[in-house]
Amino acid sequence: MLINVPENVVPDALRGFAAVHTDLTVDVERRVIVRRGAPYDGQVGLVSGGGSGHEPLHGGFVGRGMLTAACPGEVFTSPVPDQMVRAAAAVDSGAGVLFIVKNYTGDVLNFDMAAELAEDEGVQVAKVLVNDDVAVTDSLYTAGRRGTGATLFVEKLAGAAADEGAPLDRVAGIARRVNEASRSFGVALSACSTPAKGGPTFDLPEGELELGVGIHGEPGRERRAMMTSGEIADVSVDAVVDDLQPDAPVLLLVNGMGATPLLELYGFAAEVHRAMGARKVSVARTLVGNYVTSLDMAGASVTICQADEELLRLWDAPVSTPALRWGC
Amino acid sequence: MNAVPDLPADIDAALLLRWLDAVTSVIEQEADHLTQLDSPIGDADHGANMRRGFRAARTALEQEPPDTPGAVLVAIGRQLISTVGGASGPLYGTLLRRAGKALGDAPAVTAAELRDGLRAGVDGLVQLGGAKLEDKTMVDALLPALDAFTAALDAGGGTEQAVTAAASAAEEGATATTPLRARKGRASYLGDRSIGHQDPGATSSALLLTTLADTVRKASSS
Incomplete structure (x- = not known):
């Protein structure tokens, strides 16, 4: 493996992210990646996160028209609530924050705790759970369908809606609609x-x-x-x-x-x-x-x-992130 | 109720801090084993995550040692929530925080009070994670441990007998997860293929309790 020591794989990558993507603010110590200039007046903030090892998800999708902040956890381990609370505070313009959560036990528990803490600090939080993986058939006796590729669609389409200035309930509604579809x-x-x-x-x-x-x-x-x-x-x-x-x-x-x-x-x-x-x-x-x-x-x-007309329009809308970029 | 009136309040902050120190060392030693257990049915990180959490807890509590057993457990729980991530961070964190809160601010507690605290902690964990017995999770070690703890107290045992019984029951419960089909957490995605593997979370739960029993035995023999 192309690494220094296993314990530092995530902070090492974040240092690289900070060095390369100067239009993002990367807090290597606290593990939060924020779009520079956030919060944006009147715009809903989009926060996602999850275990590392899925790159470019999620950090590579921070930027105009997609996520406002991302919280990388250890490899394959969900981030901790402190990270999401910090990210929510950094991106909230007063219009509220949407947490985009992949359906894994750890992610759900940590984002739930974070949502409670962020709301205590006066941030309005909505959550959307991504669970698109049809390979999990027996949802009754498992942790339920996993969140995988649809996360990209949810982040792109909800991000485009937020970029257009849609309010929190509408951005959250689009995110849920995309996941369900x-x-x-x-x-x-x-x-x-x-x-x-x-x-x-x-x-x-x-x-x-x-x-x-x-x-x-x-x-x-x-x-x-x-x-x-x-x-x-x-x-x-x-x-x-x-x-x-x-x-x-x-x-x-x-x-x-x-x-x-x-x-x-x-x-x-x-x-x-x-x-x-x-x-x-x-x-x-x-x-x-x-x-x-x-x-x-x-x-x-x-x-x-x-996709209906609206989702197609949101898909084609401008996006400018390290991993996805068009129309800008 | 199982109240035993004449139990000594022999569990104090110093004892639980010694437990934290011991459990951090045990987790260090067992980290590779926990990760191995987590490979076939999980994502091969339980050892590393637990090690990171307990190292952080030990460092934080060495700097500012709380002076009641309740405060020790609450502080460890907070550290685990803030450093472990995954499902085990919130679950272990909630277990210890709830247990600590239930102990209140007494400078020392009895075995029965500790048992009540642990019960509150396990209730909190079950509420959060939603697991039942035989779902192949931490609960399969913790619920039998609580029962054995209570049975030992009912039989007239003191702290040492109770925590020793709890530790044995937790170890047996962890071993007994092997033939189970996982119904919670990441192992549940495997369906029948989760059968034949011991659950890493139940195993680490047993480690916490066997180390508690060792710590209590050392304290009473010195």
Whole structure:
């Protein structure tokens, strides 16, 4: 691994972020990344966060038209409430703050505690839970569906609404609508290695793949012999389309898990488009790249979000962040 | 109720500070083991997270040692919430904060009072995390430990017997999580594939209690 010592992986990366992205304010010690100039008059602040290891999520999405602040936790470990409280105070213009929370036990507990503390300090807080992963079928007997690729859609579309000056209830409403209209499915071709463990977090032999993985190096629900890109696209598209049953064009994210080259991802994107066509689902916009990653895991995920005119307009609206930038 | 009128108030801030010191060392030693347990059914970080939290708690309490057992537990809980993250930070933090608050500001408490405090802590944890027995979580170590604690007091035992019984029950409870299918937390995503692995959270809960038993034994033998 390209690191100094495992304990300092997160602060080391934040020092790099601070050095490179001078339009952001990076508090390395307290682990908060804030859009420079925040709070913006009359604008709702968007705060997200989660374990590190999913870069560019979330820090790479701080900037105009997306997040106002991000709170990175340790690798695969949710941030602590102190970080979110500090971020909320830094971005609140008086118009309130939206917490965007991926549905994992740790993230939910820490953001809930933070929301209570921030409200004690006079900040109006709304929360949206992202839970788009269809691989979790047995929601009654699990922690529920995980938040994965749809986080990008929620942050982009709610961020665009906030940038237009929409009030908190409307920004939160759009965020919830986007989550409800989104589904994801992920596949791993290799396990990832956390700095703390120094090796793979689970054993996935060469020639096999894991279907329905999350983004924390946790194994998925089913292991199979290696499949072709086209076969993986069919399984993934069937999983998300069967669950969402879209009746309008969709936004599509073809997301790499970190170690899969863009060359392979674009080939996979072609197969996903073919499979979507076969299911008679029309794709309005596609984003391809490593956006919601799992350290050095090889593999990909497919996320769709059924989009109406308003969501398409918000998708096309200007965004200027380290990882996503257009229209500015 | 299980009130035993003539128990000595032999649990003070100094004892719990010695426990904190010991438990921090134990977590250091066991961190790799906890992380190993967390690899097949979690995300391989429980050891590192617990180590970070207890190191921070020990440093903070060395600088400003509280003078009541309740304040010691509240301060440790606060440190865990502020430094651990994940689910274990809020859960362990709430357990200790609630327990500490229930002990009030008495300079020393009896074993029965400590048991009541722990019960308040476990109630808070269950309320927050929503786990039930046999969901394959910390609760599988903590609830049997509370029962064993009470049974030992009812049988006329003192602090040493009660915490020793609680520690054994917690260890047994942690071991008994192995055949369970996880229904809470990250391991729950694995479905049946979580079966056959011991729960890391139940294991660290047992470590906290076995270390408490060791600390009490050392105090009463010296």
